[in-house]
């Protein structure tokens with residue numbers, strides 16, 4: 001069984017770890033995750049999952065073949081300098097850090113280290129994640145296969161070019177947050193119109209799930225699927241008109257632009 005470690009044991013690390021265990025790729029007790037001693041939130045979450053923890057990142061490198069780098073982006077160069085002396089050719093690094101380039105990752109590790117950049121998202125926890133990955137310069141086909149196997153076990157997985165990673169981060173990395181806001185707003189609207197809140201959340205969430213599955217499984221254009229819902233002179237047309245008046249599309253498009261810009265800024269500051 002593959003020995004998986006996480007440097008940084010926060011929200012994203014825990015979501016992936018839970019997904020890997022549910023997929024049968026490893027067991028909780030075979031994972032090792034590090035965090036900082038004062039981070040009681042991470043420690044509590046890892047304890048609940050039954051994942052062993054350490055405050056020494058070198059332990060993670062020594063005990064794991066595959067090491068996810070899952071601290072905040074700005075910490076990554078310091079973390080890599082700290083573990084550099086114990087890195088061996090058996091270690092494969094998968095960085096999930098937003099904006100931290102392969103160049104920065106490779107510069108802070110021994111020459112020819114095997115490094116892959118990944119952009120996952122938190123629905124990995126329920127094996128409904130959307131991940132992409134990019135190979136570093138010393139990565140072999142076997143390493144890419146390991147990344148694919150791990151990521152495909154917790155959702156969908158695509159290989160992309162590094163220049164795609166910032167818009168991917170803005171879309172599927174951050175996207176669950178945008179959708180949760182939409183689910184809250186849908187439910188708030190229904191509650192305002194008199195529906196019970198529990199039922200409103202359930203219907204809103206299933207509607208998002210169902211609409212996503214329609215796009216994925218029918219292969220139809222989202223515009224056509226929208227037209228299929230919109231009866232002439234009906235309620236949907238009345239609702240859609242208000243969304244357009246409220247600038248929903250423009251707001252979403254500029255949200256993606258701002259999130260992408262943030263990734264590009266991070267690439268510079270984390271060098």
Ligand SMILES: NC(=O)C1=CN([C@@H]2O[C@H](COP(=O)(O)OP(=O)(O)OC[C@H]3O[C@@H](n4cnc5c(N)ncnc54)[C@H](O)[C@@H]3O)[C@@H](O)[C@H]2O)C=CC1
Nearest residue numbers: 008009010011012035036039042070071072073096097098
């Ligand atoms: N939360 C999300 O939905 C996603 C997050 N990411 C990336 O995942 C990374 C982690 O993000 P989150 O899990 O949201 O943050 P988080 O704050 O929940 O987790 C960060 C973890 O790093 C640990 N940490 C901090 N300094 C450390 C050090 N020097 N050595 C070892 N561990 C240290 C903290 O104790 C904590 O466990 C970020 O780089 C982010 O860009 C990527 C995709 C999605």
Ligand SMILES: O=C(O)[C@@H]1CCC=N1
Nearest residue numbers: 098169170173174175
């Ligand atoms: O908000 C962030 O910076 C991270 C990257 C994508 C999702 N969460």
